[in-house]
Amino acid sequence: MQERSQIPAFRSEYGQVEEKKRYKSPQQWTVQPGDTVMITRGKYSGTVTKVVALQNETNRVFLEHSETKRVAVPKQYWQPGQTSHIIDYPLPQHPKDLKIVGTLVEEDGTEKKIAADKLVFKGEYWDEDYKKMMPYRRVKYNENIIIPWPRPEPVQDCAYSTSEELVEERTFFPNSIVFSDSPSDLSTSMRHPLMKRPYKWGKEYLTKSDVKRLNPPSMPLSEAKLVAIEERKQIKASLPKEPLPETVSLIGDKVASFLNNIKDPHYAKFINKMSPGYKDPTELFREKQKKLYDEKVRENQELNKIRSYVEEKYKLKRSKKLHI
8 A cells, every 4th residue: 555655756666575574673674774884786786885764665775875767756746956857766775785884993003994794693782872772783703893883863852842851750759668649449449330349359268059050950841841852852763864765866866957958068077077987088098098009919919829839830840851
């Protein structure tokens, strides 16, 4: 819904991420606005720039210097100082395509810039600027090197904002830890009016009347009720446990008439496939071919037997003539 309400020119090319898959914690983002990073992929690979903002819908970040696309902006959405409909709109980058750039101080006091390939988050501390617990960003395989988080831009209070000093001012001081200043009947006044009876709260055991209410006695059945139950048993026993032959025949005739009146060829084919004796035409063709093949093999075997018999007989006669 949010993507549809945006101007088509400003819609992200990467599509929005599902709500449950969006980044929320600093460990997931790994960067924050104000971080100095190096781009590792794309046209500006190797460029060192700064993070401007986070785009929560796509899990990407906007940079000061990155790839752009030319878009047309309606005049009602022009920014102060804009003179043309065509602007260069920056394309967001994924945090995985960035390396965080930090400053490493040597023993002699010299400083040098380093680009962290991978980060690990170990330990937490209270960050006064973010007003929450933040994890330590450490360089992987060199965890003694900590890259601090950037300082967030100060938020300007409006006329309706309450100052921090006024919020933290303490206005209630209890007289005693044991005795509260709240009225003694406060708990009873907060309960439902029907639940104020004392026996509902101070009962420690069950009386005989309570046990009777928990286990109601079985009421004796009247003569008419007993007769009705006996009639139901007799009716149930008289019902056939298996369908009668007439019922089976009637249902079979109705099903057969319905199946025989099917005119849709596709539906008829489906019904035929569902029948127990159905065989696939391809399987039938294969079985037929196999039978023909087996028959030919059998014929060839018989011919081979006859041929071998004739050859043996001819050789025997020839050998007798030679001996004579």
